[in-house]
Amino acid sequence: MRFIACGASVIGPRHVDLHEPNQDAMTLAGWRGGWIAAVADGLGSRAHSDIGSRCACQVARRILRAAPSTIDPATLPLIHQKWLEAIESTTPRDAATTLLFGRVTVEGDVHAAQLGDGLLLVRCAGEFCRVTPDRTAYGNQTWALETTHVQDKWSTKQGRLTEPGDGLVLMTDGVADDLEPAQLADFFDALYQDLSTRNRRRGRRWLQSELNDWATPLHSDDKTLVAIFRTSK
């Protein structure tokens, strides 16, 4: 089975102006013929959220690499526990971050989960699905990795990529909040169409340019997006 995987993270205009670091983080790594991906968005109001988001991605990658073929419910508290250990130089409050991750095996089995803002999109067997629940309040009010693990605030998804164009897309709210909700399936498909015509390096460059030249007026947030698609029968 063949996949195309690509990701990019760009600093938003607000942090560029303030000479501050990217508070988003991402990881994308090959794994036994499949892929592991994670994106995290450190809470803007917290002092060390860049550290929190980076550690969250690193921890997710490490744990997903070692996890058995099916990810059990104990994985989520384990990620939280290991994240707490990883950020010991600061406090959970200062490092609070959202986290979205996904793993695709060489057979096409998908396991994905999300805590907090952002968007997790999955297409399995040709069926598109938005895993992220609807937001009940306003922007930037979100659950996050912090002191306590809250299992029921995680959204999870399992499935199998069986067709070309099946895949998963993870993104932080800098992108997610500015997407037309009614066009998410088209957005997913457009990403597949574009990325499947490029190699990973060119795909990343294209994605970076798209995120840097974002069309929404007054956009300011950091933007991160990772996509993994199946490209063959």
Next chain:
Amino acid sequence: MGFAKYQEDIVSRYVGDFAMLTNNAPVSPPKAQTPPPQNHSEQRKKKMSSLKKFAVATPRPLPVIVLADASGSMGENGKIEALNASIKEMVATFSKESRLRAEIQVGLITFGGKAQMHLPLVAAHSVTGFAELNAEGVTPMGAAFDLARQLLEDKDRIPSRAYRPVLILLSDGQPTDDWEVPFKALCESERAQKATRLAMAIGPDADEAMLKDFANDAEAPIFKAHNARDIHRFFRAVTMSVTTRTASQNPDLPAAFVVPPPDDDALDLDFQ
């Protein structure tokens, strides 16, 4: 990792190669009307779409909703005139400064005789010809709370991507309708309760206890306006707080609420 990367690069090399893509092209010659073939890079560019068309074309809004008492008693001692001038000044300032990190939107709900949406929630820079408030009738504050809650709960008018709204209540008297149930509904609504609430008591007859319950911003306890100048000062503090938020790193965080000192040279009479 090695295998996946190797495999992906192989796929990319062929899928990304223009010559391979043209293998799927129809064998029949192009129709006469079709333009002549372009060079490879132009054709390839044409095949690629942009993500821009999926992005929302409007900025993230920061709604500011004013609940203004326009009952008959507001017609005394120049209160309604001060309120009209203050709101105009606030909207004018927002319209100049709302292009930083968010689009400031302003809505005005009045309660004087009846509760109504005096100014629908629109971008401050698009407000033209603000119709001045007239003081008349009783004080149906409960009905105004209902209107505010309906507005805050409406995802079409205030989308989920909006920054946390600011709700400002100002009154010079006691509500004349059943306000407690609508007030409870506003405070308990899953969405509406997330708004930042500020309050101003105008004159000595205002229901300060209720206004204190309404305010939920730790940075801004209830403000008491003793004269027309105080109404201006309150709105200047609101303006400063909101514009500071739009320029800040995170417009959802409350900004300091600092009421400017009174102008000692100005002559003004306290509300009776």
